[in-house]
Amino acid sequence: MTCKVLIIEDQREIADLVKLHLGDIDCDTKFLFDGIVGLVEAEANKYDLIILDLRLPGEGGLDICRRLRSCIDSTPVLTLTSRASELDRILSLEIGADDYLTKPFSVLELRAKVEAIFRHVEAIANAGINPNAIIRAGDMVIDTDQRSVTLCGQEINLTPKEFDLLLHLAQNPGRVYTREQLLDFVWGFNYAGYRHTVNSHINRLRSKIETDPANPTYVLTVWGVGYKFSETAGNSARLSAAQKRSPLP
Numbered sequence: 001m002t003c004k005v006l007i008i009e010d011q012r013e014i015a016d017l018v019k020l021h022l023g024d025i026d027c028d029t030k031f032l033f034d035g036i037v038g039l040v041e042a043e044a045n046k047y048d049l050i051i052l053d054l055r056l057p058g059e060g061g062l063d064i065c066r067r068l069r070s071c072i073d074s075t076p077v078l079t080l081t082s083r084a085s086e087l088d089r090i091l092s093l094e095i096g097a098d099d100y101l102t103k104p105f106s107v108l109e110l111r112a113k114v115e116a117i118f119r120h121v122e123a124i125a126n127a128g129i130n131p132n133a134i135i136r137a138g139d140m141v142i143d144t145d146q147r148s149v150t151l152c153g154q155e156i157n158l159t160p161k162e163f164d165l166l167l168h169l170a171q172n173p174g175r176v177y178t179r180e181q182l183l184d185f186v187w188g189f190n191y192a193g194y195r196h197t198v199n200s201h202i203n204r205l206r207s208k209i210e211t212d213p214a215n216p217t218y219v220l221t222v223w224g225v226g227y228k229f230s231e232t233a234g235n236s237a238r239l240s241a242a243q244k245r246s247p248l249p
Helices: 012-023 035-044 061-071 086-094 107-127 160-170 179-187 196-209 241-245
Strands: 003-008 027-032 049-053 077-082 099-103 134-137 140-143 148-151 154-156 219-222 226-229
Touching: 003 012, 003 035, 012 027, 012 107, 027 035, 035 049, 035 061, 049 061, 049 107, 061 077, 061 086, 077 086, 077 107, 086 099, 086 196, 099 107, 134 160, 140 160, 160 179, 160 196, 160 226, 179 196, 179 226, 196 219
Parallel strands: 003 027, 003 049, 049 077, 077 099
Antiparallel strands: 134 140, 140 148, 148 154, 219 226
């Protein structure tokens, strides 16, 4: 099936290169050279992937990425950065980008990154068939079919990575994961040196799901090791898809 890709890149030769080679893997691409125009386009139309240059003129790519995540939280974002901009790479991951590509990049690396993102999205979609569709933990309900989280009956707006992180921990209550393990499980890649990206996502996740983020109930820190989902909160009722469709008594 053809995937729709939006490229927001002010260097035409790079945009043309990306468009050419993504066409080889059956991607229908559209490219724009202005971040604000790209943001409007992304809000108006459904895309399977957004490729975003972080060094855009005017409003920078990091601001565009942040605004994309605030209004379009489900579309994967692949950022393009210069080799010298390590801070940009880290910040793009922390504000919700799914992966990054460093300029200059090879065609093989480009294809590998894009195909890996599509595989991850497909795996998430297929996971909806899982009979353990609902996870209940205290006042929290995680619906794996709908990729939604409610707390005390109120829906919580999570980014894709925040949801994946919460889901992975909640599916394994009491099990402690290092930052490196969470990077591999949730991001799907080994981001060597970017362990604090996990810390940033955990902090934002706690700000959304915890009554007191400084004294969390659900996502706990195991000092010197990593993080775990509370065993107490994790004594959850897992309902099958058939049970989910039936009213609870």
